[in-house]
Amino acid sequence: xxxxxxxxxxxxxxxxxxxxxxxxxxxxxxxxxxxxxxxxxxxxxxxxxxxxxxxxxxxxxxxxxxxxxxxxxxxxxxxxxxxxxxxxxxxxxxxxxxxxxxxxxxxxxxxxxxxxxxxxxxxxxxxxxxxxxxxxxxxxxxxxxxxxxxxxxxxxxxxxxxxxxxxxxxxxxxxxxxxxxxxxxxxxxxxxxxxxxxxxxxxxxxxxxxxxxxxxxxxxxxxxxx
Ligand code: PRP
Ligand code: ZN
Ligand code: MG
Numbered sequence: 551x552x553x554x555x556x557x558x559x560x561x562x563x564x565x566x567x568x569x570x571x572x573x574x575x576x577x578x579x580x581x582x583x584x585x586x587x588x589x590x591x592x593x594x595x596x597x598x599x600x601x602x603x604x605x606x607x608x609x610x611x612x613x614x615x616x617x618x619x620x621x622x623x624x625x626x627x628x629x630x631x632x633x634x635x636x637x638x639x640x641x642x643x644x645x646x647x648x649x650x651x652x653x654x655x656x657x658x659x660x661x662x663x664x665x666x667x668x669x670x671x672x673x674x675x676x677x678x679x680x681x682x683x684x685x686x687x688x689x690x691x692x693x694x695x696x697x698x699x700x701x702x703x704x705x706x707x708x709x710x711x712x713x714x715x716x717x718x719x720x721x722x723x724x725x726x727x728x729x730x731x732x733x734x735x736x737x738x739x740x741x742x743x744x745x746x747x748x749x750x751x752x753x754x755x756x757x758x759x760x761x762x763x764x765x766x767x768x769x770x771x772x773x774x775x776x
Contacts, residue, residue, distance in 0.1 A: 556756040557598040561621040564603035571652040572622035579767040614643035626742040633684030653744035655723040659737040679715035707731040
């Protein structure tokens with residue numbers, strides 16, 4: 551059973567696209583912190599809500615393990631790791647609580663510019679590079695396409711030029727990365743943005759009240775932004 555705690559711990563990205571807006575949102579909620587020297591842990595001053603600065607990919611697992619209570623992470627990462635847990639038979643341990651309105655991007659299939667795109671069936675028998683194997687495998691299954699998934703943790707967009715894949719499935723924001731690699735987006739698998747993720751289980755200690763307050767404050771801040 552998860553340890554009892556009387557402070558809430560929120561994981562955010564240490565650096566990267568979601569780091570600054572995540573901190574700005576929590577600051578707008580009235581949170582403030584005294585940063586530790588190494589800046590990986592920020593002790594909450596205005597409220598008993600601490601920050602953990604981590605890699606975004608680690609956030610779902612930290613929630614699943616009860617190391618932190620909430621996290622600001624891309625829906626893409628949350629859905630991927632939920633899909634992977636389902637695939638290996640683990641119970642769902644985290645879920646999306648709120649969409650946060652920043653970090654919008656799309657998980658898309660992209661093919662070489664030279665392809666004359668006719669539709670998903672064209673992927674039959676092809677190799678597709680991605681950092682999102684669970685989401686991609688599910689989509690391929692839904693489309694009844696038999697293709698091989700090449701898992702890469704980064705620099706996915708270079709795979710077609712290297713000859714290690716025929717197409718890719720990756721996040722697209724401005725589209726500049728695809729264009730620079732002579733690829734074009736053809737199908738959207740997921741509309742993503744930053745979300746507040748938290749545990750599937752209810753809190754049974756002081757964190758329940760803190761969590762309710764945090765959600766109320768986030769809702770207030772999001773309302774002001776509409
Ligand atoms: C994402 C994605 C692409 C890029 C797309 O990577 O993997 O490389 O952004 O953005 P664009 O459409 O605006 O060019 P990101 O830089 O977020 O980091 P990572 O690949 O290192 O995780
Ligand atoms: Zn990442
Ligand atoms: Mg990238």
